[in-house]
Amino acid sequence: MELTNRDFTRLKIFMYNNYGINLENKKKLIETRLALVVKRLGFNDFSSYIDALMKDKTGEYVAIVVEKLTTNFTYFMREEQHFNFLKNNIIIPKIKKNMPSSVNIWCAASSTGEEPYCLAMTSKSALGINKKVNISITASDISMNVLKIAKNGVYSPEKVSKLPSDWVKNYFKQTTNRNYEVIDDIKKMISFKYFNLNGITGWEKNKYDVIFCRNVMIYFDEPTKKKLCTKLSEALKPGGYLIIGLSENLSSQITEFQRVEPSVYKKK
Numbered sequence: 001m002e003l004t005n006r007d008f009t010r011l012k013i014f015m016y017n018n019y020g021i022n023l024e025n026k027k028k029l030i031e032t033r034l035a036l037v038v039k040r041l042g043f044n045d046f047s048s049y050i051d052a053l054m055k056d057k058t059g060e061y062v063a064i065v066v067e068k069l070t071t072n073f074t075y076f077m078r079e080e081q082h083f084n085f086l087k088n089n090i091i092i093p094k095i096k097k098n099m100p101s102s103v104n105i106w107c108a109a110s111s112t113g114e115e116p117y118c119l120a121m122t123s124k125s126a127l128g129i130n131k132k133v134n135i136s137i138t139a140s141d142i143s144m145n146v147l148k149i150a151k152n153g154v155y156s157p158e159k160v161s162k163l164p165s166d167w168v169k170n171y172f173k174q175t176t177n178r179n180y181e182v183i184d185d186i187k188k189m190i191s192f193k194y195f196n197l198n199g200i201t202g203w204e205k206n207k208y209d210v211i212f213c214r215n216v217m218i219y220f221d222e223p224t225k226k227k228l229c230t231k232l233s234e235a236l237k238p239g240g241y242l243i244i245g246l247s248e249n250l251s252s253q254i255t256e257f258q259r260v261e262p263s264v265y266k267k268k
């Protein structure tokens with residue numbers, strides 16, 4: 001199935017304007033990754049699929065493009081130093097204050113859940129029996145499919161093998177088919193929701209102590225990143241932290257943050 005230049009341009013503009021996803025130079029990739037799905041959905045060519053995508057109000061057709069053209073790749077303990085940062089710089093100082101308080105965390109591209117569950121397990125293990133600090137985690141993604149997997153919280157033995165063994169013991173239960181399911185005590189620390197980082201609605205102000213927005217800005221160009229960072233800084237409390245992927249960086253055009261260490265930024 002061939003993607004004409006006209007359809008490529010239509011799809012590129014639509015995905016960029018609505019989701020900030022930059023498909024420049026991805027014509028071949030789209031052809032190879034989308035052709036089968038488009039056929040399976042009953043379309044004879046890309047053109048009729050793109051027409052349907054643009055009219056679709058359910059988000060179903062968009063989700064397919066996002067899933068096929070971006071990657072949901074993630075794993076437990078990915079870029080582990082960030083979990084240590086959360087523990088040492090945010091949670092432990094709160095515990096030391098010995099006063100009732102809360103920590104609001106946003107995991108802004110949570111994929112299949114490994115990252116928000118690591119945030120919850122890091123927090124829970126740092127808290128121990130402390131009941132004064134309340135941790136609340138919002139986990140969001142643009143793909144309904146990954147959100148469903150994340151909410152389910154069931155992972156294979158290979159996946160959980162990356163976690164410290166005491167976490168596996170304390171925070172998972174084994175399912176009948178030898179997989180591991182996150183226990184309710186951890187699940188209830190997290191609320192999962194759909195959220196488009198390039199959308200204009202639903203943005204919170206001054207809510208979060210820390211935002212993990214890791215390994216998603218790679219799909220966005222500089223103007224999109226800049227707009228996103230302004231929104232993320234507004235969503236943070238004064239002095240809150242933004243954590244991005246280790247292979248990502250914020251350009252000097254982004255002035256709302258000061259760099260604390262590689263991939264960790266503080267709201268000015």
Ligand SMILES: C[S@@+](CC[C@H](N)C(=O)[O-])C[C@H]1O[C@@H](n2cnc3c(N)ncnc32)[C@H](O)[C@@H]1O
Binds near residue numbers: 070073219
């Ligand atoms: C490579 S995964 C990163 C997962 C996790 N943050 C990590 O570092 O392991 C990128 C995720 O970003 C999501 N994503 C892509 N564009 C998005 C957008 N505009 N808004 C919200 N999420 C988006 C994808 O659905 C995918 O689950």
